[in-house]
Amino acid sequence: MKTIVVANQKGGVGKTTLARHISFYGQRLQLNTLCIDFDPQADFSKSLNNLQDNAKDTSKHLLASHLFNSKGDGLLPKPCSKNLQLISADTGMLKIERGDLQKAIDAGKQSLRSLSNQYDLCVIDVAPGISNLLVTALSIADYAISPCKPDRDAIDGLLAFFLNVRKVQEEAINAELASLGVLLNQVNKNRAFHLEIEKQMRAAWGTSVLPAVLYERAAIDTAKDRPVWLTDRGESTSMAAKEMLEACACIFDQMNIKAGK
Ligand SMILES: Nc1ncnc2c1ncn2[C@@H]1O[C@H](COP(=O)(O)OP(=O)(O)OP(=O)(O)O)[C@@H](O)[C@H]1O
Numbered sequence: 476m477k478t479i480v481v482a483n484q485k486g487g488v489g490k491t492t493l494a495r496h497i498s499f500y501g502q503r504l505q506l507n508t509l510c511i512d513f514d515p516q517a518d519f520s521k522s523l524n525n526l527q528d529n530a531k532d533t534s535k536h537l538l539a540s541h542l543f544n545s546k547g548d549g550l551l552p553k554p555c556s557k558n559l560q561l562i563s564a565d566t567g568m569l570k571i572e573r574g575d576l577q578k579a580i581d582a583g584k585q586s587l588r589s590l591s592n593q594y595d596l597c598v599i600d601v602a603p604g605i606s607n608l609l610v611t612a613l614s615i616a617d618y619a620i621s622p623c624k625p626d627r628d629a630i631d632g633l634l635a636f637f638l639n640v641r642k643v644q645e646e647a648i649n650a651e652l653a654s655l656g657v658l659l660n661q662v663n664k665n666r667a668f669h670l671e672i673e674k675q676m677r678a679a680w681g682t683s684v685l686p687a688v689l690y691e692r693a694a695i696d697t698a699k700d701r702p703v704w705l706t707d708r709g710e711s712t713s714m715a716a717k718e719m720l721e722a723c724a725c726i727f728d729q730m731n732i733k734a735g736k
């Protein structure tokens with residue numbers, strides 16, 4: 476199982492949108508995909524629970540806080556769609572947030588290890604801000620990817636985030652963590668300063684800025700409970716769909732995951 480965390484300390488930059496689409500892309504490649512929601516806002520959980528083919532299942536399933544305690548013994552992630560299972564956000568996470576960080580990291584690693592033989596891909600969505608849950612997610616993941624808007628405050632948030640990634644790597648909490656860098660999101664082609672910021676970021680950060688870009692698209696904003704590339708009429712040929720598929724292909728390429736596993 477390869478685990479990727481979608482993170483940026485800045486809010487509203489497209490973390491959940493990307494986490495959702497990375498998960499849908501895993502499903503598209505027929506990878507058994509585990510989605511974990513570490514954000515108490517629970518947007519990722521909501522989207523997956525709203526999937527059309529999600530059978531309304533009210534039985535008890537494994538929740539995010541259970542990864543850190545023994546309350547989930549015997550429970551399983553919730554099946555949401557073919558090849559897509561969810562560990563939902565829950566209020567128990569607040570206790571984890573206030574508890575001992577090292578204990579959370581050790582328990583989280585152990586829990587992921589025990590789930591890893593059932594899945595090919597694990598996608599973790601986190602809340603904005605610096606939190607124990609963010610550090611825990613970075614400590615148990617193989618990869619981190621950061622969506623970022625072409626906006627000064629978002630870039631400042633990103634720099635702070637990269638310092639935290641380096642800390643996790645250097646303090647040997649997770650020396651194996653590979654940062655895939657930044658995915659520019661919500662770029663508006665009609666705004667000269669967006670294009671200028673993109674140019675400057677690429678000049679300064681080189682390959683740490685992914686070649687793929689997600690542009691500001693209404694179709695992405697409305698596709699909350701389905702992949703943007705799939706509409707009621709089937710596969711979409713929209714620019715939004717094409718760009719999202721390209722972005723996901725680029726991320727999977729960096730994780731060395733090929734179609735057909
Ligand atoms: N490329 C895009 N084009 C248009 N709208 C987008 C795009 N990316 C994200 N959005 C919209 O922007 C809003 C914020 O996105 P999202 O919820 O994914 O951000 P987030 O980083 O997870 O936010 P939070 O920090 O609150 O968790 C959402 O309404 C989403 O639909």
Ligand SMILES: [Mg+2]
Binds near residue numbers: 490492514600601602
């Ligand atoms: Mg979010």
